[in-house]
Amino acid sequence: MINVNGKIVSSSELSIENNRGFLYGDSVFETIKVLDNKVLFLEDHYFRLMSSMRILRMEIPMDFTMEFFQEEILKLTNSIESTSNALRVRFSVYRDAEGKYLPISRKIGFIATIEVLNSSVYVLNSTDYEIELYKDFYITSHLLSTLKTNNRLINVTGSIFAEENGYQNCLLLNDAKNIVEALNGNIFIVKDKVVKTPPLSDGCVKGVMRKQIIELLQKNTDYVFEEGVVSPFELQKADELFITNVILGVQSITKYRKKEYTNTLAVDLVNKLNAKIRLM
Template identity: 55%
Template sequence: MINFNGTLSENNTILSIQNRGYAYGDALFETIKVVSGKILFWEDHYFRLMASMRILRMEIPMAFTMEFLEAEILKTLGVNSQLKETARVKLQMHRNEGGLYTPTTADVSFIISVKPLTENFYLLNNDFYEVDLFKDYYVSPSLLSTLKTNNKALNIVGSIYAKENNLNNCLLVNTNKHVVEALNGNVFLVKGNTIKTPPLTDGCLKGIMRTQLINIIKTLPEYQLEEDSISPFEIQKADEMFITNVITGIQPVSKYRKKSYDNAVAKLLLQKLNVKIRLG
């Protein structure tokens, strides 16, 4: 069952063809991991969503407090018998119908849907994982590119390219020819004792897991964090590369072209991440 504006329904076809999220991509979403009724990193998800809605000039209802949306998520999990399980929650916000490119309203609606997941905490995936650059189209670095909107044409075409070329993932490049992110997460490089990730000004998604790992890395005296542009040349010189998102956690990359990588730092950070979740 889904939750549409607080009403639980078994009808998965409640949206009309005039829905602005469908017609114009005038929508945002958060992908959230929930373990036994505990919403991981909920505060970060909530404030990112609220900030994104303001950037898109959506009207945020007074009722949309962190407590209200949390309760709606838990209600949806409960009716789907997922409260004591591990689940993937998708919280979508779209501007209400009306207008063409120019909306006739700033009011919004929300939809919450859930799917089961198998792992409670984050596990290191040691399977072979190969990536390459996707250079058919580029990310335009701006505030809009850091938002999690329904405009994901670049990620879709890139994912098809990856499948056609037997790749596990692709790295997206911005118009300045800097590596920005992967198709489904943020990118980190390790070189010696330096851990580097692209800055938001390069156009990467303001990832929730990215934020968690940045905070963890800052507590490790043996490593230095850099938020700076990454060139394709640097990728071939790195000791390690990994991709992050809230569902997988940390995905080590095994190979980029002729370069192979270790995963020692990814393993360390994953342990720290799971400790943080247990204590949080």
């Protein structure tokens, strides 16, 4: 089932030849986990979506409140029968207007799709997970790069590169050749009890799970957390690397070239993350 502008339908019947999200990538989206009929990290998703829409100069309706956002998500999740209590929702907002590069209006439409997840709580994947740098294209260090828009060609081509070469993921670089993020999430690097992640100013997506993990790290007195530029040379000196996103939670990296990594902090973070969502 699909939620199209508040209506639950089996097919959107949207005209993609006139849809600005399809034609120009004039769209932003949130990937959301719903557990036991609760929208996890609701406020963070809502305020990031509002911020993204304002940055793109979309017209936000007065009734597009957090309560409305939550209601439309749950309207969709309650429309399907599933034995799983965990669901993935992609909530996309597009500028609903005619025009070429210049839209004739700023009004919006939205479409939300749903997918059943196999696991409810976050589980640390213990299988081999090897990465490589993706150097064919680079992320530009500016505000638009931090948004979740439909312009994800670097993620698509990077994913194809990873599959063709037997890697589970790749790390993306910015125009200064510094590490920005993984193909599907933010990156954290651990060395001698110091945990570092690239700053938003380097062009990484402003991840909702990134925010949760940073909050957990700032409460952990065993580690020092910092946001800072991450050079590719730091990867082979690191003790641990992991990727974060809302659906997977924390994904440990086991190997980069000849370097293999531990997952001590990742295990601890997954446990604390699950404890946090149980209280939501």
